[in-house]
Amino acid sequence: MSGIETLGVVGGGFMGTGIAESAARAGLSVVIYEPEQAPLDRSQASLEKSIGRAVSRGKLSDQEGSDMLNRVAWTRSLDDFDGVDGVVEAIIEDAKAKGSIFKKLDALLPDATFLASNTSSIPIAEIAAWTQRPDRVIGIHFFSPVPVMSLVEIVRAIDTSDETLAAAGAFAATMGKHPVHTADRAGFIVNMLLVPYLMSAIRMYEDGFATAEDIDEGMKRGCGHPMGPLQLADFIGLDVMYAIGESLYEEFKRPDFAPPPILKRLVVSGHFGRKSGRGFYEYPPAKVPAAA
Incomplete structure (x- = not known):
């Protein structure tokens, strides 16, 4: 077991919403954060459309689709992450923007199992340097579209602990993904x-x-x-x-x-x-x- 029952997702864009959908499909509760309402509305509409399409194609029952949607919440306040077991960040590819978010998450969530970035190119150590607990910072890089693509790259930084690495791998497996492990170099494997x-x-x-x-x-x-x-x-x-x-x-x-x-x-x-x-x-x- 990954120990992750409630997941926080920072960023409600195409990737963040896809990560949330995959987590909800795996039975996890999810909270999606965006500072503005418009992207939250787009995220919710996108998820409702995706689940509706799955129901219409017989991949989910009406009840399964309803339950899945009910497992996802949207918020404009990071305070609503209180109690989440882990976080995946999926915002723009900007090291300072990501670092600023991780600094806030680090202070807000002292008991979170991991703080993960979905970055596709920024070194994880650069992001972890913004925190006081770099041992629990890791890269979990999903591929687009997340509900379809089975691969995730798990990126261990210099200070990432064995416990964080194991939890990230178990989390990926819980979501039905195939993890590959890579050194913390820009670009990773793919x-x-x-x-x-x-x-x-x-x-x-x-x-x-x-x-x-x-x-x-x-x-x-x-x-x-x-x-x-x-x-x-x-x-x-x-x-x-x-x-x-x-x-x-x-x-x-x-x-x-x-x-x-x-x-x-x-x-x-x-x-x-x-x-x-x-x-x-x-x-x-x-x-x-x-x-x-």
Whole structure:
């Protein structure tokens, strides 16, 4: 057993809501925190829609769907985390923003089993340094969409204790996820391999070597990938891609991690991919995820 019965989730965006959904499906009670009401409303609407879809497809009974939704609460106050057994943070890829949250959580929750970050690229030790108890800080990196993807990366920082590591692994298993363990280096396992590939595809497009469609079709039909690299970048979010690339380049100073100029131009123009309706491709408004 993980010892986690009530989970706090910081961030009600696409990832945070997905983490909450998976935890609630596993029978855990969940409290989702956002400082503003609008993202909480989007999170609740997204979760209700997802559960409703599962019920309509026969994957959940009406009662199971109702019980699952009743296990989730939304709040604008971190004080409502009082009594949670563990926390997963899923906010923007910004070390200072995450560190500030962890400092507050550390003071508020002296008895929490772990304080985990869902970061995809920021070193866990950098986040843990904001706390007085770095032994219980760990990385639990979920993949999108969380209810579908079975993998989690568990990232042990320098000061993470054996007890915290064991609890995080048991928590992942409780949620039906397959944990892989990785050293605390920016990018961990998956993004260390994936990001150079995606950045290479973006540079290829930027240089006019081929169209976005042909780059993606080449990798789908030539390598059997379910999604081409530019489609995948749009799906991940170009703002997230840029932040991950910056973090990896800052850590390793390798040019294959550096975001190409066109990626920065798209991000500063508000073209984040699917969630904004435009990235390397354009997406009809109906396909933009409400909780992204």
